[in-house]
Amino acid sequence: MATERPLPNLWHATAPAGPQTAPLAGDLTTEVAIIGGGFTGLSAALHLAEMGVKATVIEARMIGFGGSGRNVGLVNAGMWVKPDDLIATLGAAAGNRLLNELGDGPSLVYDLVVKHGIECEAVRNGTLHMAVGAEGLKEIRERETQWKKRGAPVDVLSAEKAHVLSGAEGFTGALLDRRAGTIQPLAYARGLARAALAAGADIFTDTPLLAAKRQGDLWKLQAGRGTLTARHVILATNAYGSLVADVPWKEYRQELTILPYFQFATNPLPDHISAKILPERQGAWDTGLVMTSFRMDRQNRLIFGSIGRLDALAAGTHRAFAARSLRKLFPYIGDFRFEYWWDGRIGMTTNNLPAMHVLAPNVISVSGYNGRGIAPGTVFGRALARHVIGDTSAVPLAETPITPDPWRSLKSAFYHAGAQAKHFIDWRF
Template identity: 70%
Template sequence: MTAERTQPNLWQATAPAAPATGPLSGKRTVDVAIIGGGYTGLSAALHLAEKGVSVALAEARQIGHGGSGRNVGLVNAGMWVKPNDLIATLGQAEGDRLLTALGNGPSLVFDLIERHGIACEAVRNGTLHMAIGEDGMKDIRDREAQWQARGAPVSVLSADDARRLTGAEGFAGALLDKRAGTVQPLAYARGLAHAAVAAGAELFTQTPLLAAEKAGAGWKLRFPDGAITAQKVIVATNAYGDLVPRTPWQQHVGELTKLGYFQFATGPLSHNVARSILPERQGCWDTGLVMTSFRLDQQNRLVFGSIGNLDAIAEGTHRAFAKRAVRKLFPQIGEFDFEHWWDGRIGMTTTNLPRLHALAPGVVSVSGYNGRGISPGSVFGKALADHVTGHAGAIPLSETPVRPDAWRKARALLLGLGSKAKHMIDHRF
């Protein structure tokens, strides 16, 4: 995958340093072991340590190596599936629980940021779901009605108001969700890591899981230079669970369609230009079938993204599309070039909703965030911490068996080819 290639990732270039970590050496015995150093694993480690539970986290690469260091940085409320559709899939009771938990997700994220003093460019002025044409307006009006019925502070904006809040040309309107906001995503992950260490968690990096075996009522996990014995295990690898081939407890990878998402970032824009673009710093994405996103970082770089991988074949196509799109959306920028570009993986399920699995006795996992990793990862990390310490019903999902998707690779290939084809011909609006 392209995620393993060296790329000039903006978030890696501008995030504060992670806590000092290194590979596990020797043996550890803890109450809970966590596999994966993204939002879910770090949130779980932090909340477990705050309970006084001994916890060790093992990450195969570095903190935030996967989606947590590669996403757009939108702290959204809920999944992108509409509330009524979510309830139709999960049923009323479970659907209500999940919608409530994830609707409150941004509050958890921004509370963690404030409580632990995480420097991650946090802005909570909402997000904007940008409508393309009348079909897009119909979609966001439907979302507005469904969320307002649940008391959420969302509202549809006119084309003029959408233009005023974005400085972008060509949108029919937008849905403003005041619950949401933006962060520097890798900085948030590294901040969670610092908070977890300060609370007493042990974090190990460059420590891939190689094997696992039962040890009494718990598990003994083997790594290249050591071992961890734990009563409970949380697997928090999501779409990056196959970084190490034949790793135990990665069955859930077989049900995830791994969708690529790329981003390009300009250099810092001049003050005069920057003040005409997203003056309130909302993060944006649109209603297009091949979705695009845009936002500013703290240094006034414009970050533009869409579906696709930056592999050797597709990178030129996606780069050219990104340039055309930025010029069309923001003609006031004038001549520009991209200084950073990177891609990552989104783990998609067939229902477009996350799934809870018991992978073995005492081993639990939540995966499939479908492009909404920051808030759900933080929420489910906390819920998993409660779950493994005996709080029944802590996770707002029912446990399901792993159901491998035989079509996932074909689906990923078609989505990649489709996004590339659209970007070859798409000139926006």
């Protein structure tokens, strides 16, 4: 099983404690086995349990170990792909349905936060897509036009207004999306887990899926030190599928290209500084070729992220780039230090859209959130729950065959090396 370097992750330091869980031991029978304890799997478990269906989550490590505990925490609406491009790819009927479901995704997230009393630093004041140069401004204007045709509350802001709302220098404008917001992602995942348990689901951690065998119309899963027999299986591992062993449907792991993403979090900034940076606490990311993001947390830490992996060779380059970037974006920031840093994986598909697969009889998955994990994960978790109880139209995606990307390893290496090279140069002069 893959190993992970222990990095000081802010979300682990500040999230409320999760519910007590333990590894699976012995033999257990359930209606729906869910592989993966992140946003998708926990949303599926919660919604199944609320419908009176016995659901059991098995997680190889701990709740939110993967992308759900490493996310930037932006609760975005829609996908990264522009609405018109999404419809061109999927067709009008399917494309419009997916846009409607994911456009309402933030509402589902924040409704669950309120319904279940999840303490996750939830702020719904929108997000800012910051424009870099003339091309970036053109891009966000196209996004504004396309979303406004659909009635979405989005507006392009002038460079001056973008500066006021972000506190950052050098951007030519910003797209404010009022549907969106921010959360503490690991706290949200732990809250979903607590709600799912309260509704009657089971969750077992430190329980990797080791093998799966079809027996009649059931699946017998070897998981950790026990076995789990289920009628249905939901595979909810996304970019962390490498934690699943040699199962009959292992081909799904060949579809996603892994895009590494790191974050650095400062010490809590003084009030007179933090009041200037994202004063309304939107989360922000930019249109740059190598994207960067920035946001604040409740303790007034500034969190900066970009593409790259914090391995032994690249960590110093990315740290220096993050520090230079913050001083360039926020010249008034003064002295600061990085207290936390961590990285994670983003699962990318060839068309930058999620994919739904029926991998084997009664085995279903949705993966490939392409950097939009929180709202889509929650939406697709609910949809998968409805699917396995008989509503086969619940998932707002057509079933497609697995299409392995033969270039995935090369592309992943290119993203890592290219980002490291660019970060070595940027803001040095």
